[in-house]
Amino acid sequence: xxxxxxxxxxxxxxxxxxxxxxxxxxxATVNIIILRDRNRKLLYINKQFSKYxxxxxxxxxxxxxxxxxxELFDTDDDAYIDAKYYHENFDYIxxxxxxxxxxxxxxxxxxxxxxxxxxxxxxxxxKDYYVIILADITKLELERRKNIQQERIFQQQAKMASMGxxxxxxxxxxxxxxNALSSxxxxxxxxxxxxxxxxxDILHFKVKSNYIIQNMxxxxxxxxxxxxxxxxxxxxxxxxxxxxxxxxxxxxxxxYQIELVNRIDKNIEIVGYxxxxxxxxxxxxxxxxxxxQGLNGKVKDPRVTIDVFEFEDMIRxxxxxxAGGVDPKxxxxxxxxxxxxxxxxxxxxxxLYMSKMIIEESMCGRLVLENRDRGVVVIIQLPNDISF
Numbered sequence: 001x002x003x004x005x006x007x008x009x010x011x012x013x014x015x016x017x018x019x020x021x022x023x024x025x026x027x028a029t030v031n032i033i034i035l036r037d038r039n040r041k042l043l044y045i046n047k048q049f050s051k052y053x054x055x056x057x058x059x060x061x062x063x064x065x066x067x068x069x070x071e072l073f074d075t076d077d078d079a080y081i082d083a084k085y086y087h088e089n090f091d092y093i094x095x096x097x098x099x100x101x102x103x104x105x106x107x108x109x110x111x112x113x114x115x116x117x118x119x120x121x122x123x124x125x126x127k128d129y130y131v132i133i134l135a136d137i138t139k140l141e142l143e144r145r146k147n148i149q150q151e152r153i154f155q156q157q158a159k160m161a162s163m164g165x166x167x168x169x170x171x172x173x174x175x176x177x178x179n180a181l182s183s184x185x186x187x188x189x190x191x192x193x194x195x196x197x198x199x200x201d202i203l204h205f206k207v208k209s210n211y212i213i214q215n216m217x218x219x220x221x222x223x224x225x226x227x228x229x230x231x232x233x234x235x236x237x238x239x240x241x242x243x244x245x246x247x248x249x250x251x252x253x254x255x256y257q258i259e260l261v262n263r264i265d266k267n268i269e270i271v272g273y274x275x276x277x278x279x280x281x282x283x284x285x286x287x288x289x290x291x292x293q294g295l296n297g298k299v300k301d302p303r304v305t306i307d308v309f310e311f312e313d314m315i316r317x318x319x320x321x322x323a324g325g326v327d328p329k330x331x332x333x334x335x336x337x338x339x340x341x342x343x344x345x346x347x348x349x350x351x352l353y354m355s356k357m358i359i360e361e362s363m364c365g366r367l368v369l370e371n372r373d374r375g376v377v378v379i380i381q382l383p384n385d386i387s388f
Contacts, residue, residue: 317379
């Protein structure tokens with residue numbers, strides 16, 4: 001009998017030793033580890049829990065105030081799951097590998113972000129237990145939020161930069177018709193002082209000036225459409241998009257004697273975000289214009305050529321200039337935010353960055369820049385139908 005009692009004692013001591021080892025391992029981890037049963041009863045919490053929530057020294061203290069760990073989850077941010085979602089979808093959370101995140105504000109108003117993992121385990125026959133792990137991802141989340149905020153700043157700056165360029169283009173568009181209106185009024189004044197104004201003169205002035213004003217009004221309408229916040233997909237022709245962008249740049253291209261060659265000889269359709277693609281085209285064409293401008297007329301026949309190639313499930317757009325290319329030492333950096341090859345007063349360094357973001361993040365495509373022949377080619381690859 002004594003031998004049996006000693007054997008039981010030795011087994012219990014060995015179990016206690018192993019339990020202390022397991023508890024030591026669990027307490028040494030950086031994550032909060034919780035064990036609960038099917039009825040939400042908490043069976044174990046490791047010491048990391050007290051590190052984050054020092055007001056609870058034991059499971060009993062926590063149980064007196066709460067029925068579940070989910071009661072600590074914040075409910076003010078849809079990016080993180082709350083108690084309601086946690087309980088209604090607990091089995092799903094326990095069975096999926098999809099990452100779930102929670103946000104908890106401690107009593108000292110310090111906010112902590114956790115990645116939540118729930119694993120089902122059968123520690124006893126036919127009884128389900130759940131291991132809940134909360135991994136601290138606060139640094140990652142704060143960095144992610146900082147990056148999102150920075151991205152919004154980039155987008156706003158890109159929009160303002162595009163708007164500034166567009167206003168400059170409108171000034172170019174309006175300069176000629178304003179001169180024409182001025183000439184009409186001067187001519188009318190001369191006729192009035194010399195031989196008088198006939199009904200035909202008044203009619204001619206009315207028709208001609210109205211035509212000029214209508215074209216100036218159309219420029220403003222095109223400008224408004226370009227900056228429309230419309231974010232819905234639509235079916236459109238690539239050629240039509242290029243033609244609409246030409247309206248904004250043709251005068252500045254004429255000023256620097258740049259030939260714009262549109263070699264799209266057929267109507268190639270795409271489904272996507274037309275306004276965003278127009279913004280990309282405008283950024284690229286303005287970059288080429290600025291490159292020629294910086295060369296001060298050294299290129300004999302400045303030219304920008306646009307080609308579009310259609311494949312089974314993809315469209316490839318190539319915009320090629322002969323403005324000398326980009327230094328190979330920096331060509332890999334041209335898509336970095338705030339990096340610009342222009343003079344400081346002429347460039348913000350966010351046009352190409354935002355163009356790449358639009359093509360690759362918003363339109364599921366690819367945008368690259370390469371030196372080719374005597375210039376730069378920007379290659380845009382887009383799926384025929386943007387669906388996600």
